[in-house]
Every structure is written in structure tokens, then in C-alpha cells.
Amino acid sequence: YSQIAACKLFDVPDIAFFETFEGVMRAVRDGFCEFGVLPIENSTAGSVNAVYDLLAQFDFHIVRSLRLKIDHNLLVKPGTKLADVREVYSHGQAIAQCAGFIESHDLHATKYPNTAMSAEMVANSERTDVAAIASRSCATLYGLEVLEPNIQDSDNNYTRFVVIGREPRVYPGANRTSLMITTANEPGALYRVLERFYALNINLIKLESRPIPGRDFEFMFYFDLDCPFGSKALDDLLDSIDDVCESFTYFGSYTEVL
Incomplete structure (x- = not known):
């Protein structure tokens, strides 16, 4: 299915195949491939958590995504x-x-x-x-x-595939942004982040929590936002979000191909 997705995302792709998600990540990191195509979410089975974790581990960026109908x-x-x-x-x-x-x-x-x-x-x-x-x-x-x-x-039954790369690339029409945010372990920490989205009138289309490695029962959060790249709302958010969280990672802004 990743091959089918790659052929839809690129006009004439030169595709190399790897057995694992991490193998794809390493190929991009080492310069063997310019981009990687990986599944990140399914409408039935939920998020592919390993891909989210690898995005954070390799500090890669999402440059495009595709929603593909899956028939098994x-x-x-x-x-x-x-x-x-x-x-x-x-x-x-x-x-x-x-x-x-x-x-x-x-x-x-x-x-x-x-x-x-x-x-x-x-x-x-x-x-x-x-x-x-x-x-x-x-x-x-x-x-x-x-x-x-x-x-x-x-x-x-649909799966979202993402194109990942070492450097952020934003193409015209990008209207979806992905962030990873770590909050303090205290009451109201996540609420303050969500309040900032509300204040800037930014629509939240995905929220996923993942354990923080090495920290017992503490979590980081992945967000997908419906907000055009270059808009004042997104610029203001990226300029001020660190006021209400411990740290954040900008994964990229991109267009989702349907």
C-alpha cells in the first residue's frame, strides 16, 4: 500500500523498498532517499504510533499527505x-x-x-x-x-500516508500543520494549550497522546491543525505556543491529497 501511495504522491517515483518503518527513516537520514512514504493513521485501527515516535526520534518533517482507500x-x-x-x-x-x-x-x-x-x-x-x-x-x-x-x-477503510523528509518543505496550498507538544505535569497544562488554539480560532482536527520515553506516566501530545500556512493565526501560534508548554516540535505544514 505504501507503494500505491508513493505512485499517487509522485509523478514518476524511483522507489526503494525497506522492510521496516525505521529502515525508511534511516534511508532518508543517510541520504539514500530524498523522501520516505509511511502510513500514519487508519480510519479503523487508529494511529500508527511507531511512525509518530520515529518522526520525533529522527526529527523529520512532513511535507505532504495522502488519504488512500484500503481494500484488503x-x-x-x-x-x-x-x-x-x-x-x-x-x-x-x-x-x-x-x-x-x-x-x-x-x-x-x-x-x-x-x-x-x-x-x-x-x-x-x-x-x-x-x-x-x-x-x-x-x-x-x-x-x-x-x-x-x-x-x-x-x-x-482509509489510511493516511505521509511524505517525510529531513528538511521542512512547504508547497502552495498547505493548510494542515502537525505539532508535537510537551506540557508540564500539572493540572490545567493541556487546557492552556487548547485555550490558545481557541483564542486564535484554529480548528483542531487530531489530538494524540504518547508516553514520554524515560518519564513514568508523563505524556507528549501530537496535534494536527486545520490552518493555512502563512496565516496570521498560525504565525501567532508558533510565536507564542512555548509560553504555555514545556517544549514543542513543528513537524511541518502540508496539503492532504484525497
């Missing part, structure tokens, strides 16, 4: 019947998005680094009781059959 398929070797399947392999997010199908067919789900590798593993396996949850394009790539199409729990 049960892929098997040719001739395999549903009654034969005992175990399914896929990425943890895909497994979560297809939990209803997996449970209703009494299948054992095993997490794998990504959906494409799951399809490859099934294609190369000598077992006849395994299947992969992946995109239809993986069936063509690895010589598998689509045994059951569209097995996700919700037909309204």
Missing part, C-alpha cells in the same frame, strides 16, 4: 480453498482492520513486517494452510489468487 484481500496459492486455511500473515495494522473476518473464520493471525512480505512468504511457503492479507496487486506480483476480496471490517 485474502491471498492464497492457486487451488487453495477457504476451508484449507488455518493461519493468516500480515502487518499488524492489516490484521486489526480485518479482525472480524479472522475471528468469524477461526483463523490464527501472525504479524509480519508488511503486507507485501506476507504475500511473498505465502507464495514461497511449502504449507497449504496459509494465506496473506494484502493488496490485489500483491496477488499479481507473487502469483497468488484472491480467495476473498474486501475482507476489511469497514468498507469506509
Whole structure:
């Protein structure tokens, strides 16, 4: 799915593939790739927390995002019947998005680094009781059959992918901004941040909390704001937000492609 997203986000991308999210981050950090494309949020399974944590760890920036419709398929070797399947392999997010199908067919789900590798593993396996949850394009790539199409729990299943880079880049029309904010561990700390958004008439479209590494039961917050880049409201916020928090990180302003 990341490949599909990359092809929609870039006209003629030269794509390199990595097994893990961190592998993508390292490739961008080391200059092997100019940009990385990673899933960051799903409408059914929620946020991909590992990507948020890596953004903070590598101090990277979001330069664009895409909302992609995700249709999961049960892929098997040719001739395999549903009654034969005992175990399914896929990425943890895909497994979560297809939990209803997996449970209703009494299948054992095993997490794998990504959906494409799951399809490859099934294609190369000598077992006849395994299947992969992946995109239809993986069936063509690895010589598998689509045994059951569209097995996700919700037909309204979308994943947001982000383009990440080492340096901030803002393109015309950028109207979404992502921030990470750390507040003091005291009553009213988060309220003061939210009050600042309200005072500047900035619409908050996402709020996510994540534990602060090395600090017990203390949290940092990720915010997505609906506010045009270059507007007075956003400029005033970035100039003054440190008055009401311990620290903040500006991840970037960008446009979301639908």
C-alpha cells in the first residue's frame, strides 16, 4: 500500500523498498532517499504510533499527505480453498482492520513486517494452510489468487500516508500543520494549550497522546491543525505556543491529497 501511495504522491517515483518503518527513516537520514512514504493513521485501527515516535526520534518533517482507500484481500496459492486455511500473515495494522473476518473464520493471525512480505512468504511457503492479507496487486506480483476480496471490517477503510523528509518543505496550498507538544505535569497544562488554539480560532482536527520515553506516566501530545500556512493565526501560534508548554516540535505544514 505504501507503494500505491508513493505512485499517487509522485509523478514518476524511483522507489526503494525497506522492510521496516525505521529502515525508511534511516534511508532518508543517510541520504539514500530524498523522501520516505509511511502510513500514519487508519480510519479503523487508529494511529500508527511507531511512525509518530520515529518522526520525533529522527526529527523529520512532513511535507505532504495522502488519504488512500484500503481494500484488503485474502491471498492464497492457486487451488487453495477457504476451508484449507488455518493461519493468516500480515502487518499488524492489516490484521486489526480485518479482525472480524479472522475471528468469524477461526483463523490464527501472525504479524509480519508488511503486507507485501506476507504475500511473498505465502507464495514461497511449502504449507497449504496459509494465506496473506494484502493488496490485489500483491496477488499479481507473487502469483497468488484472491480467495476473498474486501475482507476489511469497514468498507469506509482509509489510511493516511505521509511524505517525510529531513528538511521542512512547504508547497502552495498547505493548510494542515502537525505539532508535537510537551506540557508540564500539572493540572490545567493541556487546557492552556487548547485555550490558545481557541483564542486564535484554529480548528483542531487530531489530538494524540504518547508516553514520554524515560518519564513514568508523563505524556507528549501530537496535534494536527486545520490552518493555512502563512496565516496570521498560525504565525501567532508558533510565536507564542512555548509560553504555555514545556517544549514543542513543528513537524511541518502540508496539503492532504484525497
